[in-house]
Amino acid sequence: MGQELSGELTEQRIEELKNSTKFTAKEITEWYAKFKKDFPEGVITKDAFVSMYSQMFPNGDAKDFSLHIFRAYDADGNGVIDFSEFIQTLNISSKGSLEEKIRWAFKMYDVDGNGSVSKQEAIDMITSIYKMKGFGSAAAEQAEEAALNIFLKLDKDMDDNLSEMEFVSAAKNSSSISKLFKF
Template structure:
């Protein structure tokens, strides 16, 4: 839990992110206003998503929020502290294409084993489609199959992070699908 940042910590976070020390300090102050304990609990994270998607089925919101929580919880300690938060914002707001695709991979890799199965891709895309109100499991499954058709280079039925990143960069239609699916 980080409730105050030393000058050294500001410099370190600035070096590890795409933010200046002043931007890190400002984001930290805002973070603490919203989360005075210095962490976002799983429940608080889920509550934020429930408020953002009030018209959606709560179990759909819960599922999507869990995928997002896991992508934010970089150190896998069960909470999102400021370091997790600022590192994620750095990638999502200012990251390179590779950084953004690696982060997207972490959302698709639901079980965290370093590979994405067709089932995981389908589950993630189903949650996205349901929140957007533009599809069902069948459309998500079709989208997942298209991703696998174009990205599973070695044909093993699993996507490594490398296959995911390289494939998405080299196949604009897949990159567009991924971006439309939650990146």
């Protein structure tokens, strides 16, 4: 990741992306053209990403949620989303298996990157979703209740942390959770 910050998409890079995604060379080239049209500098900055989400959710506060999504896209942690990171994430969301989508969601919920999701991380993530949807001042209270219910169902070893294995297993085995990832 991070190799295509502002340069053109080479045949070699197309081949690498074709081999690491389920996109054809033609699809990669088409997505690259759209990406460069929308982001001529070749990267999506944090501010631009937050602005995009804010426009998509004008009745709520999308800032916190968009920052969580941005962090998950920005695989190399350099503060921008380059085309490689964009296409890899698009690959998971549009062509990935249920498990790949769940693992990507886990990465988003694992805010500190320590390999587990704490109750507080779950509360913060759910609060950001509720704020984005315009729940207002009730968002934090509702998010805490939702997170506690999730932990009661998913935290099998009751250590107040969800490991990736607990998260993936529970999401795959829960029809209500797994249907969220089937898009």
